[in-house]
Amino acid sequence: MNDELLYVQAQSMRNNLVFGNIEEALPGEVENAESVLREFLVSKLKMANDLVIEMKFERIHIIGEKNRDKIRPIVAKFNLFKERELVRRSASALKDTSYYLHEQFPKKISDKRRKLVPELKNARKRGSKAWISYDTLFIDGVPYTKSNN
Known part of the structure; x- marks a missing residue:
């Protein structure tokens, strides 16, 4: 039963990617996780702006409570697995930077x-x-x- 529950949890996360070390808005500023992520995809992953604009997300949110000492990761749930894979395969552009992305499990x-x-x-x-x-x-x-x- 535990294995089945674990499998169901993993399946619900299969379209998710976790992005880390993306700078957060300063205290008092309104932060829009989706626009921050889209800008990251263009500027750091070197993806075409037209392609990024067309991407559809079910949800994008920041994990955890705000903390001055730690940058919280962003989780993006892609509508299309194909788009998720396109972004995941672009991760090599982050080599030798402080940024990262990985699948969510x-x-x-x-x-x-x-x-x-x-x-x-x-x-x-x-x-x-x-x-x-x-x-x-x-x-x-x-x-x-x-x-x-």
Whole structure:
């Protein structure tokens, strides 16, 4: 039952991307998360303005309570998975910057993925093709288990 609930949660987040380190409005200023995100897509991800204007979002919001010491992430739920993937694939433009974007998963899945990252990096250092899909690490197309390492 828990696995089914986790799967349903993950499915409800499948069109979401999380964007981080995007500057927030100064105290007292009104902030529109959607316009901030659209500007970010054009200026930092180098996406065409016409394309970004046409994108449809179900919802865009900032996660957490306002805190002077921390920039809160923005979650965007795309109407079309195809548009989400287009944005996700543009993430390489953020290399060597403080900005980031990633897929959104339930906490349990995120924790499992986080534990797989060291093995992912090790596999890539060894020259293997490696990636994480949902909560599984694949090395050269084979699901990773500690026993096949």
